[in-house]
Amino acid sequence: MEILSANRRKVVVVGGGAVGATFAYALAQSGLADEIALIDKNVSLAQGQVLDLVHGLPFFPSVSIHVGDASDYANAQLIVLTAGAAQRPGETRLHLLRKNAEVVRAVVAEVLAQKSSAVMLVVTNPVDVMTYVALKCTGWNRHRIMGSGTVLDSARLRYLLSAHCGVDAHNVHGYILGEHGDTEFAAWSMTHVAGMQIDAFCPICGRCTDWAAERSYIAQQVRDSAYHIIDYKGTTCFAVGLALVRITSAILRSQNSVLTVSTMIDGEYGIQDVCLSVPCIVSRKGVEKIVESSLPENELAALRSSATALKQAIDQLTAEK
Ligand SMILES: NC(=O)c1ccc[n+]([C@@H]2O[C@H](COP(=O)([O-])OP(=O)(O)OC[C@H]3O[C@@H](n4cnc5c(N)ncnc54)[C@H](O)[C@@H]3O)[C@@H](O)[C@H]2O)c1
Secondary structure, three states: OOOOOOHHOEEEEEEOOHHHHHHHHHHHHOOOOOOEEEOOOOHOOOHHHHHHHHHHOOOOOHHHHHHOOHHHHOOEEEEEEEEOOOOOOOHHHHHHHHHHHHHHHHHHHHHHHHHOOOEEOOOOOOHHHHHHHHHHHHOOOOOHEEEEEOOHHHHHHHHHHHHHOOOOOEEEOOEEEEEOOOOOOOOHHHEEEEOOOHHHHHHOOOOOOHHHHHHHHHHHHHHHHHHHHHHHOOOOOHHHHHHHHHHHHHHHOOEEEEEEEEEEEEEEHHHHHHHHHHOOOOOEEEEEOOOOOOOOOHHHHHHHHHHHHHHHHHHHHHOOO
């Protein structure tokens, strides 16, 4: 039986490249969505990806998957923006910034034209700046647009700590905050292993002697993960696809999950007018609430310095227009 359109869990994926297609596959497998529309400016790529996906319908939980167009924005519950280029050799960060900002603006204009009431999830890099661009172009309330932020980086932290401590990654909780990029940092004050704050767990674990050095090595590994994967295979797609399914689940099922999505900061942590990742409660509404915890001085300083770096990127982008 066709599900009434108002309750239909419809996700539009914009960009059918490595990230968009992997996300669409993982989403179909999850059973979270009733309908997945895949849009790419390269229509034959979108057609090929969809054909490949629909051949999996006998194995997926029930879902409809089709090539989309702008009209799909009108009744979507969630729009996931993965369209855009990755950095090319020799290309400056600013050039990429400007190129992808154009893509984001073009997609947002189409979404607005369709009077969509969807929540928007931005993945295109540099994700914090692209989230800012999308938010400013729409004029929507800040809760409705978020970036995938450091949800992926936090998963990388949990994995690396779990491997280091010999504890199941499900029993390791921690957050990477700030920019999804070079100025991100591990919030050790919020990191728990086996239910214990990490400072209390380390003496029990006993796997290393120089905790400070090990922690800084792990944080650096998290920061450099994408560079390593891109060196090996040119793109990252599997873990980011799963991180996107996790965020989608929080939105479509209104789970009030705490996730480090990139969100517009408006005074929280003494920061203003920049999108970056802090723990947020994510529900059907989008970012239901920013959880403003009392960070120790060094972590607060790291968060503010990440905000300063992102503001510089935003200023560059607006100055170059
Ligand atoms: N935020 C994260 O955690 C994270 C992780 C990995 C990748 N990314 C970013 O995601 C983006 C996509 O990465 P990818 O590896 O899938 O790249 P890709 O090149 O494989 O795919 C991008 C797709 O976007 C399409 N596209 C470009 N402009 C478009 C437009 N205006 N409308 C519709 N489609 C358009 C292209 O045709 C292409 O198929 C990049 O910006 C990448 O840096 C973000």
